[in-house]
Amino acid sequence: MGYFIGLIVVLTGLWLGLSGLYKTLILSLGVVSIILSTILAYRFDILDREGSPYGRLPQLISYWAWLVVEIFKANWVVVKACLRAQLDINPALVKLKTCCESDLARTVFANSITLTPGTVSVTIEGDKILVHALYEEEAHPEAFEEMDRRSRAASDGGRA
Amino acid sequence: MTEIMGILMQIKPVLGAFLCLVGGVLAIIGTVGVLRFPDFYSRLHAASVIDTSAATLAIIGMMLLAPTWLIVFKLGVVWLFLFLTGPTSSHALANAAHTAGVEPLIGRRNGDDEGADS
Amino acid sequence: MIGAAALAFVIAIALMLIRALYGPTLYDRVLAVNSLGTKIILLLGVMGFLLGRPDFLDISVLYALINFVATIAILKFFRYRSFQVPLIRKSGDRQ
Structure with a gap:
């Protein structure tokens, strides 16, 4: 579970930093893309110690x-x-x-x-x-x- | 304190442009190494100069020139990508060449046998 | 001075093209194209500051990603002659 939270936090930070446009429509698109990539990472089964090593x-x-x-x-x-x-x-x-x-x-x-x-x-x-x-x-x-x-x-x- | 900050703000663009220039010169040096070295594996070393120090210096220089913090963050992301993907592709290249049977030249080489491509 | 930096990157790219065209083996060419990509990323950033439009950095972030994937894809193709071989190691066999 910690790996999930780490991945979501890092993806959110990356999205907010790279976008620079903070309107409702664009933010909702960002939320959708973060959820989609988290689901994909779960389905690829790469969420382990190596896939999200943010604890260290x-x-x-x-x-x-x-x-x-x-x-x-x-x-x-x-x-x-x-x-x-x-x-x-x-x-x-x-x-x-x-x-x-x-x-x-x-x-x-x-x-x-x-x-x-x-x-x-x-x-x-x-x-x-x-x-x-x-x-x-x-x-x-x-x-x-x-x-x-x-x-x-x-x-x-x-x-x- | 404010005077020091003012001087720093005046120096910053000059220093940033200078660091970019140093990065460009290092890129040329690395390219000269890639052109001169006699075999594939030693060319890999010259190319890693470009991947590491030229990229770092040019990106630090651009960070000093950046008008907003958002651009500094983007430059940091580019730097992170370069540092994570550069060694991976170098290792993939070396491993693929080794698997395919490209033999490295071993032993001291000096003199100007630069055109001797194996 | 930033113009001189851009010029230096352009010269480096032009010299690296010689190695990419002349390189005796496939791996020399892939190496040249890969490090050409790194220099194009830096040149895009410098050009953005030279023209006063740092939006070019978005393109260079994208170029960094595509450059890496392209190198790995070319090497994988010339090693296995196919894109259908999975690169993931099976869990369990730790080497």
């Missing part, structure tokens, strides 16, 4: 703020690699083992790896992630440990 929003937002800083640090390396007169890259495939257990935590972790420039997650099998990195020396498994720990703490809770 504060943790996810603080994780995201940390991630944006990391992304800007990693961007600098790739920008330098793009602009160097002589091409000088050292691509590698690295296999990682994650300690995330739930699917949501694994998704958050793999998405953070992909979002960071310089590393892309290629395949996920069980708890092993295959990562393609632009520089081999920056992609040793210890470099991802903190991100792993933080994404697990953000989406599953428990000890960080």
Whole structure:
């Protein structure tokens, strides 16, 4: 039931923010569309912990703020690699083992790896992630440990 | 306090336009990387610069230029969509290429063998 | 200065078109089209502010959604050669 309420609140906020016209006719159309999309989400059976993860929003937002800083640090390396007169890259495939257990935590972790420039997650099998990195020396498994720990703490809770 | 606010209001449009310009320059840098890098997987890294930092800087710049809060909210929604869908499509591309058997180039590459498309 | 930003995005789009036309494999082309879409989203926003009509942002929200769905649909088609394969995992088999 909490998932329903979270979805309805988020959809209402999105509709009100994107519309900008607050007349009776348009508002009633908005109510109809919100009800319709909630019914569709129920029929698709996607209303679970992953479909509406709004209960853990504060943790996810603080994780995201940390991630944006990391992304800007990693961007600098790739920008330098793009602009160097002589091409000088050292691509590698690295296999990682994650300690995330739930699917949501694994998704958050793999998405953070992909979002960071310089590393892309290629395949996920069980708890092993295959990562393609632009520089081999920056992609040793210890470099991802903190991100792993933080994404697990953000989406599953428990000890960080 | 009011003077500081006045100065901030004067700086705001200039700073916003400057951040948009920085975003545009980063987009050009990412595109140059996509054109230069030798194989598909390393091009993916250059494209993710555009998806993350160019988009973030340009959208923050546009937020500083925005006349009403509604437009700031819309820009925030665009930013959220870009940050949620960008890595998903990058991962889908990498996974599809890996499944189809596109082999990445491994090992240090330097020198100007830029035209050597695999 | 905002005009210069719009010009920079236009140059980036023009350069990316080279990769989309020239790209040796299918995946290079899809990558180029996807990141072309990202830059078009940003260009639409900048053009809105340049012309003094920020309503263009509605179009760029829509473009962001369509761009993502188009990428996934193209990749799915070239992987399975059909749109009829369900992408949803059956509940129960956690991998």
